[in-house]
Amino acid sequence: MSEKTQGSGTSSPIFQAIEQMQGSLPWGSVLDAGTGRKSIEWITELGTERRTAITASQNMARTVQEAAGDRHRPQDRVLVGNWHSEHLLYGERFDTVLLDYFIGAIEGFSPYWQEQALHRIRPHVGQRLYIIGVEPYVPSEPDTEAGRLVREIGRVRDACLLLSGSMPYREYPSPWVLRQLGQAGFRVMETRYFPIRYRERFVNGQLDLALRQLDQFTDPDTAESMRGYIEQLRARALPMARQKEGLKYGADYLISAEPMADRHRSFEDPLQRFYGQAGEQAGEQE
Structure with missing residues (x-):
């Protein structure tokens, strides 16, 4: 059993809501x-028995290791991998699974794969799945x-990412x-919404991200023109972001x-069909 099921003391309204939804159910x-x-x-x-963290980025893996610090236990793991791989966590199941802005980030690493994501995750969910978006x-x-x-702000950020050769997220x-x-075979338990008030940090963070892409533009004149536009947008957005209401x-x-049980799925899992066909073809070739 888990060490504890009480709250973490987080100030995040969304994480607080997850703890409320979890109730007395152990995190495991x-x-x-x-x-x-x-x-x-x-x-x-949280009072977990063990935890596994997955990222597609080596840099993020280091960031997560540093953030865990001395709270990282021998049974805990930080793994670098891509959910496209059928071997990632093969045969493993977890009591609690968190997808924290996961689906929106897929576009940056595995474009066109969003519809497969929940099918891919489902075999690893033992009791509860939480999705934040x-x-x-x-x-x-x-x-x-x-x-x-x-x-x-979102559009100029995404435009700069595309013009620099990168992929923006797709929410x-x-x-x-x-x-x-x-x-994918899940029963929805509850859905909650949290209104957003964007502040100065959002404005500067997103526009600074856009600025960092300009060196990768192939046309210097376009980059310089975009730089002026970004700073003009910053000048318009910051006064409102600094107000009490924010953006x-x-x-x-x-x-x-x-x-849910497999018999309750709305559609056949396309990944299982694919892997099954691949296995049959491999057998024929042998």
């Missing part, structure tokens, strides 16, 4: 499927000045995630789910 073994500093700092304060704001049509500024709305959960727009969402 925990999988942080797309780990980061914030999630690992929270998980290390943000409602898409880049393709939205906001009706407030704050919303339009947030959208403009998915909660209704899409809820449909995918049913198709109030959009919402994060939290979904809790549990796995």
Whole structure:
């Protein structure tokens, strides 16, 4: 059994909500499927039996190790891997699985794979799955000045990433995630929404990220023009971000789910079909 089931003392409303949803259910073994500093700092304060953190980035793996510090135990792991690989965590199951902004980040590492993500994760979920995401704001049509500024910041960030040869994240709305959960064989337990007030840190962080891409532009004139546009946007956004209301727009969402028996799946798992066909073909070649 876990060491404890009480709260971690986190100040994050979303992590607090997960602890409420978990209730008296032990955390047991925990999988942080797309780990980061914030999630690992929270998980290390929970009463887990063991924890495994997965990232596709060597740099993030080092960051997570440093964040865990002396709270990293012999039974805990930080692994670098890609969920595309069928060998990653093969045969392992965890009591609690966290997808912390995981689906939105897939585009940067494995484009076009989002619909497979929950099918791939499902065999590893023993009791409870928690998904954190943000409602898409880049393709939205906001009706407030704050919303339009947030959208403009997101669009210039993504444009700079694309022009530099990188891939931006692609967020998915909660209704899409809820449909995918049913198709992958999960029962949705609860969904909560958390309105967002973007502050100065968001404005500077996203626009500074855009600026860092300019050196990779193939046309120096385009890069210089974009630099001026970014700073002009910063000058427009910061005064509103510093106000009490901030840039109030959009919402994060939290979904809790549990796995159902295979017979309750809405659709056949395409990954299992693929691996089955691959195995048959390999047998024929032998």
